[in-house]
Amino acid sequence: MTETEDKKLHTDPSRRFFGRRKGKSLSGRKQGLMDDLLPRISVQIPDGDQMIDPASLFTSPKRALWLEIGFGKGEHLAWQAEAHPDVGLVGCEPYLNGVAGLLTHIEEREIDNIRIYGDDARHVLWKLPDASVERVFLLHPDPWPKARHARRRFVNPSNLDDIARVMVDGGEFRVGTDHPIYREWTALQMSARTDFEWLAEGPEDWLTRPDDWPETRYEAKALEGRATYFRFRRLPR
Numbered sequence: 001m002t003e004t005e006d007k008k009l010h011t012d013p014s015r016r017f018f019g020r021r022k023g024k025s026l027s028g029r030k031q032g033l034m035d036d037l038l039p040r041i042s043v044q045i046p047d048g049d050q051m052i053d054p055a056s057l058f059t060s061p062k063r064a065l066w067l068e069i070g071f072g073k074g075e076h077l078a079w080q081a082e083a084h085p086d087v088g089l090v091g092c093e094p095y096l097n098g099v100a101g102l103l104t105h106i107e108e109r110e111i112d113n114i115r116i117y118g119d120d121a122r123h124v125l126w127k128l129p130d131a132s133v134e135r136v137f138l139l140h141p142d143p144w145p146k147a148r149h150a151r152r153r154f155v156n157p158s159n160l161d162d163i164a165r166v167m168v169d170g171g172e173f174r175v176g177t178d179h180p181i182y183r184e185w186t187a188l189q190m191s192a193r194t195d196f197e198w199l200a201e202g203p204e205d206w207l208t209r210p211d212d213w214p215e216t217r218y219e220a221k222a223l224e225g226r227a228t229y230f231r232f233r234r235l236p237r
């Protein structure tokens with residue numbers, strides 16, 4: 001496959017990296033949050049050449065913008081939002097029951113610095129300005145372990161180009177995985193980059209969960225093995 005073909009495949013909006021959008025039916029309360037709260041805190045994708053204006057997303061000025069890709073039920077994003085009220089966070093998740101889970105955290109804990117995009121994170125990545133995001137979290141992405149599905153893995157050259165573009169110099173990109181194939185894949189993909197450096201100082205570093213990296217649902221299940229905590233720094237342009 002040529003680079004152009006690969007890029008086309010990964011930037012085709014109709015191509016989906018995620019599995020199901022809906023699980024069991026939502027409780028009345030969660031459906032109420034989807035109907036009333038979600039529209040108030042949703043990120044809208046602007047038309048044409050227009051880009052998202054990060055400052056306009058939040059009701060008060062924020063020191064920085066952080067982005068979580070595939071937040072699942074949102075426990076990590078809610079934790080980060082509460083721990084960092086001076087930061088604005090955007091979470092992307094196409095799984096509607098996951099979005100409803102995050103809305104429950106937001107309502108119960110009165111969190112006001114999270115905005116949600118309930119679909120493919122790439123739509124947001126394509127519309128964020130250059131150097132606008134300080135941190136990107138990609139925690140336990142679907143591993144697509146079969147070699148013939150490798151191109152569906154979110155960590156791929158095209159998505160990494162987009163992440164590098166939107167990140168500020170010195171920003172941090174975190175990838176968590178408990179899957180040995182995804183661990184190896186991520187290490188390989190990231191070591192080919194000239195725009196990121198790996199922050200691990202030794203093997204125990206990336207096998208030890210940092211204090212400001214709360215456990216996610218998938219990590220708690222740890223079906224495939226020991227979790228790995230990758231931290232990469234966006235190198236200066």
Ligand SMILES: C[S@@+](CC[C@H](N)C(=O)[O-])C[C@H]1O[C@@H](n2cnc3c(N)ncnc32)[C@H](O)[C@@H]1O
Pocket residue numbers: 017018019069070071072073092093094095098119120121122138139140141142154216217218219
């Ligand atoms: C294995 S789950 C992990 C969820 C959560 N991060 C955790 O650690 O518990 C992977 C999640 O990524 C989401 N996902 C997959 N492709 C995505 C995409 N292109 N944009 C946003 N989310 C995506 C899936 O819907 C799913 O909820």
